[in-house]
Amino acid sequence: MQPNTNQPTRQANGAVGVALIDHIPLVREGLSALVHRTPGLRWVGAAENPAVGVRLCERMRPDIVVIDAALDPRGQLSHLLAGNPALGVILLVDEGRRTAEYVASAVTGGVRGVVLRSVQPPLLVKAIQAVHSEGRYLDAAMTAAMAAPVLGPRRPNGPRQPLSRREHQVLQLIADGLENQAIANVLFVSVETIRTHVKSILRKLASRDRTHAVAVAFRSGVLTLDGAVPCARGGNDVGVR
Incomplete structure (x- = not known):
């Protein structure tokens, strides 16, 4: 652990206190340098494992703690620390954990920020500031593969209806x-908003229910198994009766 020797007040001179739990020394040194050169941020300290990280947060009381997701594969550490409402938890997620299930579990468990481990330094600073000031931040790269607009199948005797990026x-x-609730948590919207999107999806895909909509989406190429966004196709779209 590398704690700041300053008195552990919540905000020294109004700066946002930042701590890190990460097993790689270079990452710890890098974030320390980034925080030290960023106005409005204050370096609290770093820990190389969860046990030391918990003690660091208890003693130094940072405003934000950044956690390497590799040290928290089941979300136990982040969920424990997120139990403190005064502490904003941000996860650094590697490609192996860049899944909807992992993000949903993290956000549902109280994590306020999720960014890719490969994030550029300015975006990590942005995430820290956003979590502190707005209470949440989700790296756009986490859902980029799902966010492009696509076209639904052609409805009988009617034009194809495009799905919006959010849909x-x-x-x-x-x-x-x-x-629906887990989706709302991931996208930081209300469950009512998700229900509205689901209704629109069912209408545009001419589907009976959620399961049918997914089946239609895969059959027509709207969704693919690898998560890639398909290109709009010509007249070979699958119609649904």
Whole structure:
């Protein structure tokens, strides 16, 4: 652990206190340097494992703690620390955990920010500031593969109806097995908003229910198994009776 030797007040000179739990020394040194050179941020300290990280947060009381998701594969550490409403938890997620299920579990458990481990330094600073000031931040790269607009299948005797960017996100999360509340948590919207999107998806895909909508989406190419966004196709779209 590398704690700041200053008195552990919540905000020294109004600066946002930042701590890190990460097993790689270079990452710890890098975030320390980034925080030290960023006005409005204050370096609290770093820990190389969860046990030391918990003690660091208890003693130094940072405003934000950034956690390497590799040290928290089941979300136990982040959920424990998120139990403190005064502490904003941000996860650094590697490609192996860049899944809707992991993000949903993290956000449902109280994590306020999720960013890719490969994030550029300015965006990590943005995430820290956003979580502190707005209470949440989700790296756009986490859902980029799901966010592009796509076209639904051609309805009988009618034009194809495009799914909006958000509707495609919701549809992908449904396909990943998430319920409405979990989807709302991931996208930081209300469950009523998700219900509205689901109704629109069912109408545009001429589907009976969520399961049917996912089946239609895969059959027509709106969704693909690898999560890639399909290109709009010509007249070969699958119609639904």
